[in-house]
Amino acid sequence: MRATSQVLPPSEDPWYTAPAGYQDASPGEVLRNRTAQGDLAATVGSNCSAAYNLLYRTTASQGNATFAVATVLVPRDVPAGTSALLSYQIPYDSAYINSSPSYSLYEGVSQDIKIALGKGYFVVVPDYEGPLASFTAGHMSGYATLDGVRATLNAADLYGLPEDPYYAVWGYSGGALASEWAAELQEDYAPELDFAGAALGGLTPNVTSVLLTINERLSAGLAPPAIIGLLSQWPAVQSWVYSQFTANTRGTYTEANFLAAENYTLSQAESAYELQDIFLYFKSGESTLTGPQVSSVVDQDGVMGLHGTPTMPVFAYKAIQDQISPVEDTDALIAKYCAAGANILYERNTVGTHGQEEVYGDPAATAWLDAVLTGTYADSYSTSGCTTLNVTTYG
Numbered sequence: 001m002r003a004t005s006q007v008l009p010p011s012e013d014p015w016y017t018a019p020a021g022y023q024d025a026s027p028g029e030v031l032r033n034r035t036a037q038g039d040l041a042a043t044v045g046s047n048c049s050a051a052y053n054l055l056y057r058t059t060a061s062q063g064n065a066t067f068a069v070a071t072v073l074v075p076r077d078v079p080a081g082t083s084a085l086l087s088y089q090i091p092y093d094s095a096y097i098n099s100s101p102s103y104s105l106y107e108g109v110s111q112d113i114k115i116a117l118g119k120g121y122f123v124v125v126p127d128y129e130g131p132l133a134s135f136t137a138g139h140m141s142g143y144a145t146l147d148g149v150r151a152t153l154n155a156a157d158l159y160g161l162p163e164d165p166y167y168a169v170w171g172y173s174g175g176a177l178a179s180e181w182a183a184e185l186q187e188d189y190a191p192e193l194d195f196a197g198a199a200l201g202g203l204t205p206n207v208t209s210v211l212l213t214i215n216e217r218l219s220a221g222l223a224p225p226a227i228i229g230l231l232s233q234w235p236a237v238q239s240w241v242y243s244q245f246t247a248n249t250r251g252t253y254t255e256a257n258f259l260a261a262e263n264y265t266l267s268q269a270e271s272a273y274e275l276q277d278i279f280l281y282f283k284s285g286e287s288t289l290t291g292p293q294v295s296s297v298v299d300q301d302g303v304m305g306l307h308g309t310p311t312m313p314v315f316a317y318k319a320i321q322d323q324i325s326p327v328e329d330t331d332a333l334i335a336k337y338c339a340a341g342a343n344i345l346y347e348r349n350t351v352g353t354h355g356q357e358e359v360y361g362d363p364a365a366t367a368w369l370d371a372v373l374t375g376t377y378a379d380s381y382s383t384s385g386c387t388t389l390n391v392t393t394y395g
Helices: 040-044 101-107 111-118 138-154 174-189 207-214 220-231 235-242 255-263 266-273 286-290 292-301 327-339 354-360 362-373
Strands: 030-035 048-059 065-075 084-089 122-126 166-172 197-201 314-319 344-349 386-391
Touching: 040 048, 040 065, 040 101, 040 111, 048 138, 065 101, 065 111, 065 138, 084 111, 084 138, 084 174, 084 362, 101 122, 111 122, 111 362, 122 138, 138 166, 138 174, 138 292, 166 174, 166 362, 174 197, 197 362, 207 220, 207 286, 207 292, 220 235, 220 255, 220 266, 220 292, 235 292, 255 266, 286 292, 314 327, 314 354, 314 362, 327 344, 327 386, 354 362
Parallel strands: 084 122, 084 166, 166 197, 197 314, 314 344, 344 386
Antiparallel strands: 030 048, 048 065, 065 122
16 A cells, blocks of 8 residues: 555645634744654654654745645654754655655655664754745745744654754755755844754756756756746746747647646656757747746746855765756855855765765765764864865765
């Protein structure tokens, strides 16, 4: 039996709605909580003793109140002296609400999460795209990640989170998008949060750069959900873009085929749009998505490094041959942060692709996170300035 057969998906579950008046709550305030449906703890594995869902107030990309859901996973054993919370952003990369981690976790759980639980770390996994599944919307993703940490800390008594834990964010690819936006927005949006660190793998600093890189390639399937997801936060521009579809009603490049991504998982979208020229869905082609109407939104909500500098230590890792987002974009972002006084260890891997680096870079990210989450960061890493290394590692 599929684990998800035990639970309602978000699109059908009335629990995934905010109570009346939630707009008046503070960001990160828990609006409702529950023990996760079914037996999620069993799905996670022997290192997990319990799982909870928190629905909390957060902020959308244009500053309006919205909500999000986070799943808190409780370790079975917490060694003496361990007090740690890992916010793990899954790269669900989809404009489909039923791809949200609070539901997709029932289909399988990353080894990263299982290992963290085995060390006695609490783990929070936010549905950072929010209720509109706003894939690639930077502010929405960053705010929901920050408020997921706030909510987890606010509800500490529910699951026995130790007092005053170290906490850090970690994500790869789409998960790094949410984690990076959280890191750069934190000082302004959540100044009371004192993060121990942020691990960011496979960064995608500019969504337009990604679009131009993946178009007509194997990963072109990322584009329709990314466009739909970002525009969901900007309805006026969304209406304009949707008015620019071609009049085709037959063949591949139809409005219906493009908007089908609203109900596709990542793997379904990758298969459906593989090798396609995404610009052919629009009457004016590429200029529809790179012209001033969309660029005004991308500049606000799709380009990293414009809204603050991370104040916590950062570990960034990237494949030099990354075929989703050019390494030069990440190089420039890191250089900008370093010039502003950030503390960053940046490892550029000479081998591997975007997908492979998620595996190849994992041991270094795990070791770095262990240091920041156990208070031993200064023992093994520089606590000021930046270090950039070209490494050759297969994990």
